[in-house]
Amino acid sequence: DIVSATENFSDEYVIGRGAHGSVYRVELPTGQIVAAKKFNQTGSDVLPDMGFRNEIKALTEVRHRNIVKLYGFCKHPQCSFLVYEYIERGSLASILSSNEAAKRLDWAKRVNIIAGVADALSCMHHDHSVPVIHRDISSKNILLYSDFNACISDFGTTRLLNPDSSNWTGVAGTHGYIAP
Structure with missing residues (x-):
């Protein structure tokens, strides 16, 4: 259904692009709208596969009202994608980059967004x-529902830590916030 609903992942359905793939708006035959993140198929590159596995592992471990919901996935040699809930307003970055849209973010909405992310x-x-350490919190990875409630997305660089050991890891993702 996902492949046919996007006409084989046509650019016409793209709502976002990242380092390892593109996100598509998908209207299913039932009328339900979801988002599908299709990973780039690069042959020998293991990074997209790691991101694919990281997202599945993290999003099946953590459920929270401010974390994007994973509905399912498809792993195939020709096409790998994840299916998420569709979040209407898109990324905080896209809203902040538009003067008109940013004007709708009064202080109460901004505090609500920050509180949701926190x-x-x-x-x-x-x-x-x-x-669970996200490692890539940025305005591009904070999505907003129609009521301006925040939702964290893009768990490709996530790490699950063993609480009984000392964990050291390299910096990943977008420059900015680094978890303690």
């Missing part, structure tokens, strides 16, 4: 037996 990060870092 709540999700707290849940990821402290509320699970295995702490």
